[in-house]
Amino acid sequence: MEKLRVQGGRPLEGEIAVSGAKNSALPVLAACLLTKGPVKLNRVPRVRDIRTMEKLLTYAGARVDVNGSHVVVEAGAVEKPEAPYDLVKTMRASSLVLGPLVARTGRARVSMPGGCAIGARPINLHVASLEQLGASIRQEHGYVEASAPNGLKGAYVHFDRITVTGTEDLLMAAVLADGETVIHNAAREPEVVDVAALLSKMGARIEGAGTSTIHVQGVSELHGAQHTIIPDRIEAGTFLIAGAMTHGDLVVQGCIPEHVAALTVKLRQAGADVTETENGLRVRCPGRMRAVDITTEEYPGFATDLQAQYMAAMTKADGISFITETIFENRFMHALELARMGANIRLEGRQAIVAGMPELSGAQVIASDLRASASLVLAALVAKGETLIDRVYHLDRGYERIEAKLQRVGAQVERVSSHEYATQAT
Numbered sequence: 001m002e003k004l005r006v007q008g009g010r011p012l013e014g015e016i017a018v019s020g021a022k023n024s025a026l027p028v029l030a031a032c033l034l035t036k037g038p039v040k041l042n043r044v045p046r047v048r049d050i051r052t053m054e055k056l057l058t059y060a061g062a063r064v065d066v067n068g069s070h071v072v073v074e075a076g077a078v079e080k081p082e083a084p085y086d087l088v089k090t091m092r093a094s095s096l097v098l099g100p101l102v103a104r105t106g107r108a109r110v111s112m113p114g115g116c117a118i119g120a121r122p123i124n125l126h127v128a129s130l131e132q133l134g135a136s137i138r139q140e141h142g143y144v145e146a147s148a149p150n151g152l153k154g155a156y157v158h159f160d161r162i163t164v165t166g167t168e169d170l171l172m173a174a175v176l177a178d179g180e181t182v183i184h185n186a187a188r189e190p191e192v193v194d195v196a197a198l199l200s201k202m203g204a205r206i207e208g209a210g211t212s213t214i215h216v217q218g219v220s221e222l223h224g225a226q227h228t229i230i231p232d233r234i235e236a237g238t239f240l241i242a243g244a245m246t247h248g249d250l251v252v253q254g255c256i257p258e259h260v261a262a263l264t265v266k267l268r269q270a271g272a273d274v275t276e277t278e279n280g281l282r283v284r285c286p287g288r289m290r291a292v293d294i295t296t297e298e299y300p301g302f303a304t305d306l307q308a309q310y311m312a313a314m315t316k317a318d319g320i321s322f323i324t325e326t327i328f329e330n331r332f333m334h335a336l337e338l339a340r341m342g343a344n345i346r347l348e349g350r351q352a353i354v355a356g357m358p359e360l361s362g363a364q365v366i367a368s369d370l371r372a373s374a375s376l377v378l379a380a381l382v383a384k385g386e387t388l389i390d391r392v393y394h395l396d397r398g399y400e401r402i403e404a405k406l407q408r409v410g411a412q413v414e415r416v417s418s419h420e421y422a423t424q425a426t
């Protein structure tokens with residue numbers, strides 16, 4: 001198993017480029033199942049979750065041609081409207097094919113996602129919303145079996161709780177439903193807007209994406225299209241935090257400032273200088289960061305996917321910060337590993353109380369999920385000495401070539417195999 005070895009203490013300097021957004025590319029790829037025509041996608045990040053989604057599309061019968069970050073999907077026929085357990089167990093977002101498969105073929109068999117390190121994460125809202133569009137759904141043997149032999153019918157759907165992939169799943173079902181669908185209390189994330197942008201290019205009729213109420217007028221058929229995925233705001237946020245906490249001078253190329261506005265407000269309050277450049281954001285933070293509280297919220301609030309990375313920054317800040325996680329019930333696994341590096345963090349339910357320390361020390365740590373692994377990389381960049389991060393496969397799920405990108409701006413980070421490490425250690 002691979003590990004990441006990091007020597008801390010170097011400021012990050014120069015330009016670092018952001019890839020396409022994983023959390024947009026996933027539903028955008030699923031949306032390709034809605035048409036026979038070819039969909040040409042640009043800036044698709046080459047990360048493990050994307051490869052899983054491509055396997056899911058191929059399994060269903062689509063043709064998927066990958067050429068670097070350019071992907072062409074052609075779902076001329078969807079012979080097997082299914083998402084098997086072996087693929088779904090590696091990636092919860094597989095449930096994003098449920099809506100498109102039912103809408104396109106009138107049926108779907110999708111494995112239930114199972115447990116996740118950051119919370120229960122049920123898909124009850126996905127299921128309930130499709131039932132409101134007339135699908136009959138039963139859960140059996142670990143699978144969701146959905147059918148709508150006469151097609152879906154538009155309806156007024158209110159989400160009791162804001163759900164990002166739930167909104168995307170329903171949107172992708174509603175575009176081929178008969179009549180109008182209104183999605184109330186919809187997610188407003190930029191990734192939802194990006195999926196809606198592709199669907200509109202395919203001929204869908206959507207209004208209000210990016211607001212809490214989305215109107216969809218169903219059409220009988222969609223056609224092929226071309227689309228460029230938005231930049232990854234979570235990757236951009238990760239790099240902005242890294243630039244601030246290493247006291248470097250970093251330009252994060254290709255990010256959309258508005259998409260990370262909730263973060264930049266906090267970084268500025270913490271003493272960082274964040275300025276807009278022609279094509280992104282520049283971050284500098286010569287002095288010690290100040291402790292600043294955050295509460296995670298749905299977009300446009302502070303992203304839960306940046307909470308772990310922000311906590312890493314607060315472990316060395318001047319003062320005590322309160323970090324409140326409102327989206328997921330178990331998203332503080334990284335705190336225990338940060339404590340192994342000398343961080344002072346007290347957990348109380350959904351709140352972490354972080355007392356900033358003058359320094360962290362390198363240690364052997366284990367990543368528990370995607371963003372927790374990014375948090376450990378950031379802490380390692382500012383820790384004294386060497387840190388060894390285990391289970392970096394979590395990182396590869398959502399960060400494209402992260403160590404190469406960090407090396408280019410001065411980080412001392414390398415990937416080592418367990419065997420390599422063991423031989424060097426003796």
Ligand code: EPZ
Pocket residue numbers: 023024026093119120121122123124125126127161162163164165166191304305327328329370371398
């Ligand atoms: C998306 O997950 C992202 N994943 C997550 O990013 C992100 O953390 C999350 O949105 C919140 O921003 C993708 O886009 C692929 P939710 P999603 O449905 O859609 C509860 C990363 O690191 N809920 O908005 O699964 C749920 O348990 C990942 O890239 C139900 O109860 O999140 C959670 O507490 C991690 N029933 C809350 O709602 C449902 O049917 C919000 O979850 C659906 C959700």
